[in-house]
Amino acid sequence: MDDGRAGLSLRERQKAQTRAHLLTTATTLIATKGFTATSIDDIAKAAGASRATVYSYFESKDAILSELIRSMWDDADDLYRAFGALREWSRASVRDWVELVIRRHEADAERNRAALEVSFVGVIQDQEADHQRHIDSLTLASELWQERFTPAEARARASMIISMIEGCATRWFLHRAKPESTPAIEQLADVLMDMLHAN
Secondary structure, eight states: OOOSOTTOOHHHHHHHHHHHHHHHHHHHHHHHHOTTTOOHHHHHHHHTOOHHHHHHHOSSHHHHHHHHHHHHHHHHHHHHHHHHTOSOOOHHHHHHHHHHHHHHHHHTHHHHHHHHHHHHHHHHHHHHHHHHHHHHHHTOSHHHHHTTSOHHHHHHHHHHHHHHHHHHHIIIIISOOOOSSTHHHHHHHHHHHHHTSOO
16 A cells, blocks of 8 residues: 655655654553553653654644544545455455455554544544445445445445444454454355345
């Protein structure tokens, strides 16, 4: 995936790397200590930077939290776009997509826990707009949806798929109740296959 750094000058790439490093450091601290107990000074020290450097990238701790939340929603949308780009809905392609979702959620679990720990109200306020955006992304392969469902049925099924994926990912990675083997991925792929076929 393009990280947006192609074509940037060396200075711009270094700034982007510093910003990403500060976010990663803040994520780890917030996930470990909690948002309230983590200070800008803590982030600066752990990142090997000055307090002024942190403030040059983020105006406040809340700005860091907002960035974590935004990246969480944007990453989710990338995953739904990957589904929307599928050329066919075979058992193998749906299963591969489910595995991609699980791998990404596992990799991002620390960030998502940190973001959601203190921002539940803000997440809920933005959730419906992001949910609709995810539906749009999931249904990008419109010919596959159109040949099986009416537009309203397609959006309703896409909404259920998103809710199921997010529910499983939340339980598995935010609440640390991940299944110990791959049958859960297989079962989730089977359920999605059922949802993707008209009755």
